[in-house]
Amino acid sequence: MKNEKVAIIGAGNLGKSIIQGLIDTKSFPLKNITATKRNLADLKDFEEKGITITSDNSSAVEGSELIIVALKPHNILSVLEEISSKINPDKHIIVSLATGISIAQIQKSIGKDLPIYRAMPNTAADVQESVTCICSTDLDKERNETVKSFFNSIGSTIQINEDLMEAATVIGACGIAYVLRFIRAMIQGGIEIGFDANTASKIVTQTVKGASELLIQREQHPEFEIDKVTTPKGCTIAGLNEMEHNGFSSALIRGIVTSYKKIEK
Ligand SMILES: NC(=O)c1ccc[n+]([C@@H]2O[C@H](COP(=O)([O-])OP(=O)(O)OC[C@H]3O[C@@H](n4cnc5c(N)ncnc54)[C@H](OP(=O)(O)O)[C@@H]3O)[C@@H](O)[C@H]2O)c1
Structure with a gap:
């Protein structure tokens, strides 16, 4: 994935995280990236680093092969319809990041038979630590590899079926917010028992990172490490049980299911 030209259509929070991750890899040719949005003011820093920025989605598509569509679900289909005449099935791979918009809906808006992927990264792309769930009906191995390798440059990837994309959104993308709220609560607790906010934050963030690494590197079940x-x-057990008496695991599971139901609606 070194030579394809990439267009990020709708470079908002997620699009910018992806671009920042690509910049920091230092191995991705920045001249191959075009980012679009209507208000370009907050993309100026990227332009200084050699990335093309424009409000013209059509020209961005024409000059690229891999089209990452990071628009909101409410306008992705209309924008795709607007630019469909510029989309060439023999040249382009479309990757939608939009929550809840199916491959079939995207296909219908573009009105052409072409390779369409859905990908669900998270904002940790910014520091190349995203996990990106990917699905597609495209069977072409080379294109599969192109999409996978693009998202591997900002973290890791997992291939899933399309019917799990909403679940992936909840635990992968919304998951960042759940974990950050958990971290914040731990810092608050740390302050109450004596640390200043800065020291508490350093201890908690490294503890969370360490706990994750234990599971990632040792491939253990959390309860084994607990x-x-x-x-x-x-x-430890006294504190953990007190948390459970107050509904810790239950609150998290119920929150996840609530987020999922909201997307389903
Ligand atoms: N945030 C996450 O963690 C996350 C994770 C996974 C997936 N997603 C999905 O990713 C998508 C983007 O989310 P987000 O949080 O990054 O939203 P966002 O910050 O609102 O980004 C969308 C961007 O699209 C631009 N835009 C709107 N209309 C446009 C048009 N006609 N042409 C070009 N650009 C246009 C907007 O900028 P202007 O107003 O300047 O045009 C905006 O900055 C959503 O579909 C979401 O479901 C988000």
Whole structure:
């Protein structure tokens, strides 16, 4: 994925995180990236780094092969309809990041038979730590690899079926917010028991990173690692059980299901 030209159509929060991640990899040719939005003011820093910025979606599509559409679900289909005459099935790969918009809907808006992918990254793309769930009906191995390798440059990828894309949105993309709220609560607790906010934040963020790495590197179940730190009659199990009595796991699961139902609607 070194030579394809990439257009990010609708470079808002997520689009900018992806671009920042690509910039920081230092291995992605920035001259191959075009970013679009109507108000270009907050893309000026990218322009200084060699990225093309424009409000003209059609020219961005014409000059690129991989088209990452990072528009909101409410206008993605109308914008795709507007630019459909510029989309060439023999040249372009379309990747939609929009929550809740199916491949069939995108196909209908473009009105052509062409390779369409849906991808669900998260804003940790900014630091190349996104997990991106990808689905497509495209069977072409080379194009599959192109899309995968693009998102691998900002983290890791998982291939899933389209019917799981909304679930992927909840635990992958909304998940960033859940985890950040958890971190914030831990910092608040740390301050109450004696640390200043800055020190509490350093301890908590590294603890969360360490806990994740334990699971990623050792491929263990969380409860296995929890058992190691819960001494009988000790302070960890006392705190954990108090959290559970107050609905800790239940609140998280119910929140996840509520987010999911909201997308389904
Ligand atoms: N944020 C996440 O964590 C996340 C994660 C996974 C997927 N998603 C999905 O990613 C998509 C984008 O989310 P977001 O949070 O990045 O939204 P966002 O910040 O609102 O970004 C969308 C951008 O599209 C631009 N835009 C609107 N109309 C346009 C047009 N006609 N031509 C070109 N640009 C246009 C807007 O800028 P202007 O007003 O300046 O044009 C805006 O900055 C959504 O569909 C969402 O479901 C988000």
